[in-house]
Amino acid sequence: MLRRKTRRIRVGDIFIGGEAPVSIQGMTKCPTEDTKRLIAEARRIFEAGAEIIRVAVLEEDDIKGLKMLKEKLSIPVVADIHYHKKLALLAIESGADKIRLNPGNIPQKDIKEIVKAAKERGIPIRIGINSGSVKIKGTLTDSMVSSALDTIKLLEDMEFFQIVISLKTPEIEETVACYRRISELVDYPLHLGITEAGRGHLALSKSILGIGMLLYEGIGDTIRVSLTETSSKEIEVAKALLQALSIRRFYPEIISCPTCGRVQVNLRDVLDRVEREVKRLNKVYPEVKNLKIAVMGCSVNGPGEARQADIGIAGGRGRFVLFKKGIIIGSYPEASIVEKLINEIEKMVTKGGNGRVKDRYYRV
Secondary structure (H helix, E strand, C coil), X not given: CECCCCCCEEECCEEEXXXXXXXXXXXXXXXXXXXXXXXXXXXXXXXXXXXXXXXXXXXXXXXXXHHHHHHHCCCCEEEEECCCHHHHHHHHHCCCCEEEECCCCCCHHHHHHHHHHHHHHCCCEEEEEECCCCCCCCCHHHHXXXXXXXXXXXXXXXXXXXXXXXXXXXXXXXXXHHHHHHHHHCCCCEEXXXXXXXXXXXXHHHHHHHHXXXXXXXXXXXXXXXXXXXXXXXXXXXXXXXXXXXXXXXXXXXXXXXXXXXXXXXXXXXXXXXXXXXXXXXXXXXXXXXXXXXXXXXXXXXXXXXXXXXXXXXXXXXXXXXXXXXXXXXXXXXXXXXXXXXXXXXXXXXXXXXXXXXXXXXXX
C-alpha cells in the first residue's frame, strides 16, 4: 500500500503529512465556554487516543475555554471558525495550534487577515470545504475542488504554505471523488472525514468505507470520524479503522470464529474473558499490541485456519487446545484455558516476543 507523497505540516508537537503516521483527530461536543465540561471531555478524548483536538469557537466566551484547554492538556488544539474573522484572530492570539476555516462562509478579505496572523504566529490553516456551504457551479465535486483551489491560491499568493485540506460531504461517493481529484492537483496533506454521517450501523459503515477507501488508495494524512455518538467512541472507531488497514497498531488483534453447530464450548464467554485479560496486558506490556490472538470454537477453524495467529486456542468437547503459529502446545479444560493462554502471552512478551509484527505505517 503506497501512500501519496505530501508536504509535512506541524500542528503543535504533531506532524501531518510527509512520512508522519496518519494521525487521529477528535472534536469536543460540549459548549467550549463551559470550561469544566470542556476539559473533562477533552481529557477523555485524549485518553481514548486522539492526537489532535478541535473545538468550536462560536463566540468570544469560547476563547476562555480554548486558553484553559491549552493550559490543562498537552495536546495540539485546533480552533474551528465559521463566519467571524475576529474569533479566528483571538484564537490565534490565545495559542491555537491550527485554525480551521470554511471558505464558504468567510469573505476573502477576512481570510487574508487571518492568514497574516497565522503566518506571524507560525501555525497552519486547514481549508475545510463542506458540501453544505459551498456555492454549486456544475457538479458538487467540481464546486468543492474549485473552492479549495481558489482558497489555496489566495493563501499561496500571500506566501503561506502551511496548509491542510479537507473536502467533506455526507455521501461516500461524493467525498471519495473530491479527495481523489484534489490529491492529483496539490501536494498538501489531506484531512479525511465523512461529515454528518449520523449514528448506528449505517453511519459507522459510511465512515469506515469512505475514509477506508481513500486510505487504502494511499490518500489521507489525518482522519476524524464524525458520528452522533460520544467523542471517545469516534476515536475508538478511528483507531480500529487504521488498525484494520494495517496502517497503525494500537492493541492486539483478536480473531474469533462466528460459531456454528460444531461448537461444544461456551466460546462467547471465553472470548469475553480473553478480551478483558488481553486489554489489561496491553496496558502493562507495549509489545502485546503487536500480537494476533485466535479464539476458535472448533478444530475446523483452529489451529489450521488460524495458523497465521501468533498464539490461539481452539475448542473441542469441553476442552481447548493451545497453539502457537498453528502448532499445538497443550490441551486444557475450558475452565482453565484463559489463564493458560494469558500466562503464555506474558511469557512471549517478557522474553522479547515470538513472531511479533512491527507497526506498519504506509510506505512512502
